[in-house]
Amino acid sequence: MNLKLRVWRQKSNKDQGKVVDYTLNEVSEDSSFLEMLDLLNEDLIHKGEDPVAFAHDCREGICGTCGLVINGIAHGPERATTTCQLHMRKFKNGDTIVVEPWRSRGFPIIKDLVVDRTAFDRIIQSGGYVSVSTGSAQDANSLPVAKSAADRSMDAASCIGCGACVAACPNGSAMLFTSAKLTHLNSLPQGQPERYDRSVLMVEQMDKEGFGGCTNIGECEAVCPKEIPLEFIAEMNRNLIVAGFKGAGKRL
Ligand code: SF4
Ligand code: FES
Numbered sequence: 001m002n003l004k005l006r007v008w009r010q011k012s013n014k015d016q017g018k019v020v021d022y023t024l025n026e027v028s029e030d031s032s033f034l035e036m037l038d039l040l041n042e043d044l045i046h047k048g049e050d051p052v053a054f055a056h057d058c059r060e061g062i063c064g065t066c067g068l069v070i071n072g073i074a075h076g077p078e079r080a081t082t083t084c085q086l087h088m089r090k091f092k093n094g095d096t097i098v099v100e101p102w103r104s105r106g107f108p109i110i111k112d113l114v115v116d117r118t119a120f121d122r123i124i125q126s127g128g129y130v131s132v133s134t135g136s137a138q139d140a141n142s143l144p145v146a147k148s149a150a151d152r153s154m155d156a157a158s159c160i161g162c163g164a165c166v167a168a169c170p171n172g173s174a175m176l177f178t179s180a181k182l183t184h185l186n187s188l189p190q191g192q193p194e195r196y197d198r199s200v201l202m203v204e205q206m207d208k209e210g211f212g213g214c215t216n217i218g219e220c221e222a223v224c225p226k227e228i229p230l231e232f233i234a235e236m237n238r239n240l241i242v243a244g245f246k247g248a249g250k251r252l
Contacts, residue, residue: 001027001093005040007052008100010109029089034059034066036088053112059084064160068113069100074164074223082162082225102167105210106174119209120161120177126205127198128181134190149187156183158226165220171212176220178206179232186239199239200249
């Protein structure tokens with residue numbers, strides 16, 4: 001297939017940036033979106049031009065490193081799919097495809113399509129762990145975990161930290177991500193001793209990083225490649241209310 005690409009190019013955080021048009025021919029419909037960008041970069045390198053910077057690692061939907069706004073949609077047109085797992089067969093011969101980076105105050109642009117997502121790391125560092133003793137390996141089976149709690153925790157743990165939720169939200173809110181990380185630990189018995197402190201500290205860090213608040217728009221849930229539900233945000237807010245009564249948030 002032959003494509004017209006409109007790609008955001010920006011040399012650095014200080015640069016204004018602009019959309020640059022490219023033509024790319026003979027792209028296999030079996031190639032992935034990132035492989036298509038690899039082809040573009042091979043072309044650019046052959047011409048002696050600067051290749052397009054984009055972030056990627058596993059290319060199988062598990063690391064959360066990739067992430068592009070494709071034709072205005074975070075991770076592109078296919079639901080529950082990361083950019084790296086999107087295939088060119090979802091597009092048509094002759095299509096024009098607009099490729100942009102995540103845009104949010106919390107994710108400053110580093111170069112072209114690469115943004116700095118270390119704000120997510122700092123949110124996890126602020127409380128996304130269990131630091132109380134949960135026993136040794138041989139004690140693992142002595143602490144029963146209800147099937148429903150294990151399932152809920154696993155569902156939340158499937159968040160790959162890609163940041164599409166932030167990119168899609170008109171408020172630049174990171175509440176879907178933060179609530180997934182909280183629900184992962186807060187659903188388990190091992191997570192209970194630090195549950196309310198963890199909830200307060202992670203939300204405080206989320207606010208410090210410049211992410212906006214949730215106003216129930218739901219774009220985050222719509223673009224999330226792991227189908228993290230909005231309901232986790234409601235649970236996070238319920239935890240914060242209880243934490244307020246307990247005076248939590250200082251003890252981790
Ligand atoms: S909640 Fe979904 S969209 Fe947000 S970081 Fe996690 S996996 Fe990505
Ligand atoms: S490169 Fe790892 S999820 Fe896409």
